[in-house]
Amino acid sequence: MFRIEVDRARFREIVRGRIRQDLRKYLANSELIAKQGEHAVSVPIPQIELPHFRFGENPKSGVGQGPGEKGEAVGQEDGEAGGEGAAGDHEGSHILEVEVELDELAEMLGRELELPNIQPRGKREISTDGGRYNGVRRSGPDSLRHMRRTFKAALLRTVAANEWDPNDPKIVPIREDQRYRARKSAPVPDSSAVIFHMMDVSGSMGREQKEIVRIEAFWIDTWLRSQYQNLEVVYIVHDAVAKIVDQNAFFHLRESGGTKISSAYELALKLIQERYRPEDWNIYPFHYSDGDNWSARDTERCVALLKDELLPRCNQFCYGQVKSAYGSGQFKKDLDEVLGSDERLVTSSVADRGDIAAAIRQFLGKGR
Amino acid sequence: MQSARRRKSSLTPELALWAERIEKVARGYELDFREVVFELLDSKDVNGIAAYGGFPVRYPSWRFGMEFERLDKGYEYGLSKIYELVINNDPVIAYLVKSNSLLEQKLVMAHVFGHADFFAHNCWFAASDRHMLETMGRHSTAVRRMVDRHGLERVETFMDQALSLENLLDPYLPLREHLAQAKPLARAKLPTYDLLGFLVERAPLDDWQREILRIVRAEAYYFQPQRMTKIMNEGWASFWHSRILTESVLDASEIVDFADCHSGATARAPGRVNPYKLGIELFRYAEELGHDIFALRRRHNDASLIDELVDETFIEREQLFLYGKNARSSRVEVTDRDWRKVKNRLLADLAWGGLPQIELIAVDADGKGELVLLHHHDGRDLQLGHARETLLRVAALWKGPVHLSTREENEGRLLLCDGKDVEVREVQAPAANDEQSGEH
Numbered sequence: 001m002f003r004i005e006v007d008r009a010r011f012r013e014i015v016r017g018r019i020r021q022d023l024r025k026y027l028a029n030s031e032l033i034a035k036q037g038e039h040a041v042s043v044p045i046p047q048i049e050l051p052h053f054r055f056g057e058n059p060k061s062g063v064g065q066g067p068g069e070k071g072e073a074v075g076q077e078d079g080e081a082g083g084e085g086a087a088g089d090h091e092g093s094h095i096l097e098v099e100v101e102l103d104e105l106a107e108m109l110g111r112e113l114e115l116p117n118i119q120p121r122g123k124r125e126i127s128t129d130g131g132r133y134n135g136v137r138r139s140g141p142d143s144l145r146h147m148r149r150t151f152k153a154a155l156l157r158t159v160a161a162n163e164w165d166p167n168d169p170k171i172v173p174i175r176e177d178q179r180y181r182a183r184k185s186a187p188v189p190d191s192s193a194v195i196f197h198m199m200d201v202s203g204s205m206g207r208e209q210k211e212i213v214r215i216e217a218f219w220i221d222t223w224l225r226s227q228y229q230n231l232e233v234v235y236i237v238h239d240a241v242a243k244i245v246d247q248n249a250f251f252h253l254r255e256s257g258g259t260k261i262s263s264a265y266e267l268a269l270k271l272i273q274e275r276y277r278p279e280d281w282n283i284y285p286f287h288y289s290d291g292d293n294w295s296a297r298d299t300e301r302c303v304a305l306l307k308d309e310l311l312p313r314c315n316q317f318c319y320g321q322v323k324s325a326y327g328s329g330q331f332k333k334d335l336d337e338v339l340g341s342d343e344r345l346v347t348s349s350v351a352d353r354g355d356i357a358a359a360i361r362q363f364l365g366k367g368r
Numbered sequence: 369m370q371s372a373r374r375r376k377s378s379l380t381p382e383l384a385l386w387a388e389r390i391e392k393v394a395r396g397y398e399l400d401f402r403e404v405v406f407e408l409l410d411s412k413d414v415n416g417i418a419a420y421g422g423f424p425v426r427y428p429s430w431r432f433g434m435e436f437e438r439l440d441k442g443y444e445y446g447l448s449k450i451y452e453l454v455i456n457n458d459p460v461i462a463y464l465v466k467s468n469s470l471l472e473q474k475l476v477m478a479h480v481f482g483h484a485d486f487f488a489h490n491c492w493f494a495a496s497d498r499h500m501l502e503t504m505g506r507h508s509t510a511v512r513r514m515v516d517r518h519g520l521e522r523v524e525t526f527m528d529q530a531l532s533l534e535n536l537l538d539p540y541l542p543l544r545e546h547l548a549q550a551k552p553l554a555r556a557k558l559p560t561y562d563l564l565g566f567l568v569e570r571a572p573l574d575d576w577q578r579e580i581l582r583i584v585r586a587e588a589y590y591f592q593p594q595r596m597t598k599i600m601n602e603g604w605a606s607f608w609h610s611r612i613l614t615e616s617v618l619d620a621s622e623i624v625d626f627a628d629c630h631s632g633a634t635a636r637a638p639g640r641v642n643p644y645k646l647g648i649e650l651f652r653y654a655e656e657l658g659h660d661i662f663a664l665r666r667r668h669n670d671a672s673l674i675d676e677l678v679d680e681t682f683i684e685r686e687q688l689f690l691y692g693k694n695a696r697s698s699r700v701e702v703t704d705r706d707w708r709k710v711k712n713r714l715l716a717d718l719a720w721g722g723l724p725q726i727e728l729i730a731v732d733a734d735g736k737g738e739l740v741l742l743h744h745h746d747g748r749d750l751q752l753g754h755a756r757e758t759l760l761r762v763a764a765l766w767k768g769p770v771h772l773s774t775r776e777e778n779e780g781r782l783l784l785c786d787g788k789d790v791e792v793r794e795v796q797a798p799a800a801n802d803e804q805s806g807e808h
Contacts, residue, residue: 004419054750063690065641098437
């Protein structure tokens with residue numbers, strides 16, 4: 001390829017610099033989430049344009065071609081179809097999307113928030129089948145025959161038997177020379193983690209509150225994904241009862257009604273007991289709510305669940321309280337009062353998007 | 369003889385044969401051009417070359433990388449595809465995309481011969497560097513050497529500053545110099561539109577910086593005629609590919625595919641003018657009216673050709689209209705179909721090579737070494753955010769204050785840049801008045 005790849009690499013380097021520079025902005029912004037692919041995120045960046053003297057776009061007009069009476073709408077290719085909001089300010093209308101690997105994004109996040117790498121809990125090295133053909137054995141299917149090794153074995157045998165003739169260097173492998181590729185199982189340290197995102201979707205959690213949860217969850221996922229090879233995410237929503245939902249529903253569901261936080265904790269516990277045994281999994285429950293539990297008795301129940309059941313099984317339990325117009329925020333106080341000394345519990349409160357970065361740092365800053 | 373000359377080409381034998389046939393047909397229509405070398409490449413490589421403005425080798429810059437990213441993504445998502453690239457050089461180099469069908473290749477080859485004829489005979493190209501391939505290569509080597517010596521960051525920063533000024537030139541200067549047999553870069557005299565040329569001569573720069581500015585200027589002037597003749601050039605090439613193919617190259621079974629392909633390229637996009645479409649219709653109209661189209665393609669640029677040909681019949685036939693934003697509904701709609709207004713708007717958009725007309729009218733008028741720039745306002749405002757940034761870059765190169773007079777919604781504006789900041793002052797009288805500027 002031409003030198004263009006070098007220029008592209010330089011361009012991407014500049015872009016990464018930009019993203020790093022503006023990471024705080026992205027941290028408070030849901031832009032990235034919609035662009036998430038399996039391994040990468042498209043980050044929309046305003047085209048890093050060189051300034052020139054050029055014409056502005058006011059008034060937006062020009063020459064077109066086609067039928068249509070005076071007053072008829074013109075279809076614009078770069079259409080502002082559906083574009084609402086204040087007019088003007090078309091600056092940066094050239095948005096360029098640049099793919100950034102999730103790992104790289106996590107690394108930027110880690111550096112920006114000075115997050116420590118996670119120390120795996122306990123020493124669990126689970127021997128799993130490495131699954132790679134990196135061994136050799138003497139029997140196997142022809143399709144896996146290792147020609148070079150077979151030839152070598154045959155050569156060795158021929159020479160050892162003093163049958164090798166330099167003038168007629170013919171090597172004929174026999175049955176016992178055959179070598180085959182084989183899978184060799186190697187102990188691979190297992191690093192699986194599960195995240196429980198539990199969200200209060202009772203009437204008091206508004207759209208903005210959910211948006212904050214969504215952004216926080218995105219970054220937490222991104223970080224933990226970079227720390228564990230195998231990450232599963234379970235989404236639980238609750239009002240007075242809890243249920244498992246998919247990612248989409250998690251962010252868009254709007255239930256109403258009372259709040260019984262214990263319902264979510266019970267469901268998470270049940271899942272841990274059934275599917276995500278702590279011996280095999282690093283467990284990260286996150287719970288987001290505006291802190292308005294239904295009754296003091298249910299809060300007591302939550303505290304008991306945490307203390308006796310959840311905390312001993314988890315790497316860390318995080319509670320994020322999102323301020324809403326209606327919530328009293330009592331729940332965080334209650335947790336801090338009773339369990340505040342337990343370092344496996346981390347609580348944070350977020351008043352608006354600006355606090356997201358700090359909350360993430362609180363949650364992930366311990367390296368647990 | 370022909371085949372020996374085309375030995376550098378990477379065409380398949382079948383395509384080479386067609387190239388030869390189509391060339392013969394084209395010359396039969398009295399198209400006259402320098403040797404054309406075809407290169408067959410896959411689309412990724414063509415995108416790479418397109419990102420460099422048609423040249424396989426340019427100086428290093430992230431801007432080209434950005435353009436490549438855009439083209440490559442566009443191709444990947446099926447949004448855009450480049451069929452062909454031609455560069456004005458001797459020999460003319462044309463890149464064909466491997467994945468094109470045979471019919472598409474034939475169309476593209478005929479199209480390329482049209483461009484080649486245009487390059488050779490349009491007067492605006494008379495002064496252009498026909499060894500640009502080598503020149504670009506030299507520029508690339510020079511810049512790479514500077515990067516080795518002065519470091520990427522420094523060279524890149526300066527290059528970016530210089531590139532911000534790349535449209536501060538006089539589109540008519542090369543032809544003027546060519547006709548007057550004047551030495552290029554004769555001592556910059558005021559007033560001038562060739563701010564780049566002025567800075568190359570007079571700005572207090574290190575040698576390597578001056579060299580970069582010179583390179584940026586040379587390349588900007590090389591590309592300028594193509595901007596001024598975009599509609600004509602594409603129109604001419606489309607006119608001839610259509611005629612050559614339908615009259616002399618295709619057999620009946622290919623006509624439908626040709627029509628499909630041709631109409632794709634010359635489709636009208638609502639709300640904008642397709643230069644291929646407008647251009648081909650201009651030449652067809654001229655032929656109908658009995659003009660000598662070969663003379664037209666020699667003498668004109670887009671603006672002057674439209675000025676000469678476009679009348680009520682043409683505007684009506686081509687359904688050209690003016691559009692604008694309806695303040696009440698804030699949607700874009702057809703505002704007028706009056707042919708004079710449409711024509712005037714077309715001319716205004718194309719005048720001065722489509723660039724804002726910015727003139728350097730004085731240096732050091734009040735003893736502080738400042739550059740005084742005047743924007744000749746034609747009804748279209750400058751984008752002031754960009755203007756500020758650009759002024760800062762002019763000031764950085766000049767290492768002194770820079771002033772710019774312009775207008776915003778018919779109010780006079782004076783932008784004063786001291787090198788660090790830009791102050792915008794409201795001034796009473798319309799700042800730009802063409803009659804006055806000549807007196808400086």
